[in-house]
Amino acid sequence: MNALKSYRYLFFIALFLCSVSINSQSKKQQQLEAKRQELRKEISQLNTLLFKGKEEQKSVVTNVENLDYKVSVLKNLISITNQQANLLTREINDNQKQITNLRDKLKLLKEEYAAMIVKSYKSKSEQSKVMFLLSSANFQQAYKRLQYIKQYADYQKKQGEEIKLQTAKLQALNTDLLSQKKDKQKLIEENRQTKQELENELKQQEIIVASIKQDLSKYTSQIRTKQKEVDKIDKQIEKIIRDAIAKSNRKAGKSSNSKTFALTPEQKQLAASFTANKGKLPWPVKEGIVKVRYGTRPSPIDRTVKIKSNGVRIVTNKGETVRAVFEGEVLNVMTPKNGNKAIMIKHGNYITIYKNLSKIYVSKGDKVNTKQEIGEVITNKASGEAVLSFVIYKDSKTQNPAHWIYKL
Template sequence: MTKFQNKVLVFSLLFFSSAFVFAQSGKQEELEARRKELSREIQQINKLLSSNQSKKKSEVSQIEDLNHKVSVRENLIKVTNQQANLLTREINTNQKQITTNRDELTLLKEGYAKMLQKAYKNKNKQSRVMFLLSATNFKQAYKRVQYLNQYADYQKEQADKIKIKTIALQEANTNLLVQKEAKSKLISENKKEQKTLEIERKQHETIMKSIKKDLNKYTAQIKSKQKEARRIDGQIDKLIRDAIAASNKKAGVKKSTKSKGFALTAEARALAADFLGNKGKLPWPVEKGVVKLRYGKQPSPVDRNLTINSNGVRISTEKGAKVRAVFNGEVMGILKPKRSNPIVMIKHGNYITTYQNLGKIFVKTGDKVKTKQEIGEVFTNPTTGETVLKFRIDKDNKTQNPSSWIFKM
């Protein structure tokens, strides 16, 4: 074996000893990042809920909170289980490789020992000289010199192999211990989460029993809230339609064309392209918050036969939370619906972001705003202590799922 081949072998052994341990580390890192996100979300939910403990929340609101907590915790347990299962597979693979390495090391050591014994018997200089002098010609003597040199190199190569294999085995054993400790920690954490989940489920069951005693009353309340939400959505939709019509009129588009989208200037088109280019990376409209209600159709947490249709998301946040524009744009309008709190709408080309349930407003119609600029403050219900922002995104006159646009929503 040449010196180059020896170096290649040494490199490959070192590489493999490190690489096989982390064969699935990318997936493990992805799961760990998700687990940390869910843990932070639970901490944030607990913080928000504890800050409102002195207030009298409705049973429906309590069910919504518990539903969200249970859902997030179930996801956390699921992800932690996936991590533990992945570690189990990695540990099994590594244990097999350690056994293989150990067997190979034993064979190398046995071969090396035999070679040393043979070398010891022929180690005196006189036997080497005689081996060279007994050659029948110069060419044979030269070949014998080469043989002795190659044999010495081979001895060194075998010693290097043993050294590298030993290091690889030690590293694999060390990493295996780390993996086993990590798995043990994950299992322990999961047991705690399971106990907490059972407590939350029992709380949910207790409240639901109380609600079911007068389910019609609560169903009527939900329907009333849905009706009010549709009324406000109708006002938002009308403002968007009027803005589209005004943009088309200004651009000279005939009414007979019946355009459903904004007639954009070059500047507005560029802004819309920037907004689209940041899909999935837009900042949250509040610095801290958790999504209590998702976008789209979903069953009511109180009456599963009742469907809730949400044109946006409801974000629970802390008292005094400032509302931030999620992107550069222009304040398209400010609505002040009856029996509801003010709404700010910002236009980003042909995209509109809407911020509902504000207690304070810091902007006016026509203002240019920048990304993360504070445009108001979320209203805090003095009775329940809840601070909830309703947020939606539209493209022209069609609603979008905010979770597809906002970073890690």
Template sequence: MRSKRFYTTLIFGLIISCSTLIAQSDKQKALEAELQQKRKELKQLNSLLFSNKKEEKSVITLIEDINYKVSVRKNLIRISNKQANLLTREINSNQKEITSLRTQLQELKDDYAAMLVKSYKSKSEQSKMMFLLSSSNFSQAYKRLQYIKQYANYQKEQGEAIKTKTKELQDLNIQLSKQKETKKKLIEENRIEKRKLDKELKDREVLMASIKADMRKFSAQIKKKKQEVDRLDKEINRMIRNAIAASNKKAGKKSSSGKFVLTPEAKKLASNFEANKGKLGWPVSRGVIKGKFGKRRSLTDKSVTQNYKSIYIATEKNSDVKAVFNGVVSEIHIMKRGNPTILVRHGNYFSVYMNLSEVRVKKGDKITTGQVIGKVFTNKIKGETLLGFRIYKNDQVLNPEYWIAKY
């Protein structure tokens, strides 16, 4: 009969193995969710940016669109590779586990067979009775009776352990087979994605080469666009500072720190807004984030670096713009040779909606989450429909991607 240490070690090993498999399974689920999100994003941008081949776009817009598509596809391939590598580790782990289980199963069977032989040799009730009657005293007879019962129970447990171990081995073999099939499918999908990526990179090279002949003209356009963005930044900052000053003055407070002095009602609204970080609805029904927040160097003119305070969401023509949360329209601004911008206040937070074609609210209006406040402007020359979107806390700009829900 095997020692208790053997079975304790065996059970401990199984617990560790199960914990490892659960951890790996959780990682696979997280990677799969991330992969599906990237596939959805790729499908969205194909639909929004590349579905209408008849639509004329400027070369710079095409380069920007392709570059965004390239970045999403690279991320998709990266996640897919991580998933394949994790699958490889899981397959290797399962193969080792199967080898270990087979060894353990054989040991259990050998142990069980030895018990059966021993049991057969002393199987008669008479033998058991003689074993008890030959005891020198009552205490010994009692111990021998307990031993007979324990031995019978142990035989039964060994039989059940063999059944359990056999089932575990069968399940693991099925799981291993599925993992190998999943990995094979994943590798094939990766090959297809890499071929698409190579084509997109070549398309981008062709477009980049086409503008080199007239780089001066394109550089002038890029610098002009940067100036327009900088001018709008200053105007939005001015409006927010004025809104803070006016609100604090109305409350009978003077503050030059760039922060709101909040009423209890405004404090509650700000708290609710903050509690929804990462869960705010999108300002459009359908879209992809084509322009990221933060510093980015121009694709076509490396001498130009822009610190973007907005995200730019590519969407469909005539898309409605929706408020991301309850609030009050703080300001509506239309720049000279520009499109309307709406500032909505949420306590000491602002959501800002830029590049609109029409406005459906007025200053001072109370609005609710999801309410349509305007429409996105479509640039016919560039062939794109882009909404600029920002979030501020007091006069500090924040990355909106951290606030809106994942699509």
């Protein structure tokens, strides 16, 4: 009887650990699959937004930048699918071990059950049913003995059936996992081939660049000039923010040298609400991909040249409308002579900036709501791309938009 209790205990422990392992791994698998689908969607979008118009004669700089970006996305996709395949392999191995353990336990339980039946039969052959009852202290004890044997046998039978059922479930799961692994391996191979194709195309671009190596300084100059234009607009934005901070402090009777906004109770509440939505803010456009991320990185044309981005640059559809990511007040509308239009919206002590616009739908001082359309992205005539530059400030310091915008 003690042996049966031990088997029962070990059975439920094994079943519990199996369930925990499968649930944990399945959750990880779901997370990887969600990430893989996001990357596949991003590749589909960049094919539409960056590579759709091959008839358009884009500059060498633009072509190399686009290919460099696409290759990086594909590498991420391949990495994710490799992780999925590896996880599936571990799941299959773990489940096979569980099946082996359950089979071993089933075998032991069957042997124990068979031994019990034999023992019961021998006991019955040695003495009659009447003698078995008379050996009891009383009738109630004899009845309990019979019931115990019956329940004991029923329990063994149910345990055996339950183990068979769980084994069948695990075998079915392994069949599914093997099928998934085959699908993932196929996907990995497809991605590897696509990556090779892109690398070949990138090499062709490198050949073109090498063939005009004597003019490489011209392209480097173009990159530097473009960065200077961006820096110039960024400095104008920083000045507008400094002036706005100083004005808020003067109005509140505080030092105008402060680097943070002096907020009214209403503005504090708005800022707190903006903070509470960190990571959940909507995209400033309905559809797009992040071509340039926050921070400083080397140019794919000339690695000695650094490209600085105070925010993110989102490639979107031509003529795409821009929307406010949160409620607030239009702090400023910029219309520089040698630059594209920009809108600055204040949310307490936070400011969101939308640059590279062709049309403006709001004016300085206007109150705006979340997802309200505020303008339209301009399409670059040289590259044929519509790129929105989106920036977030907290007081006088830039923030990484990827930390604030949902799945950016």
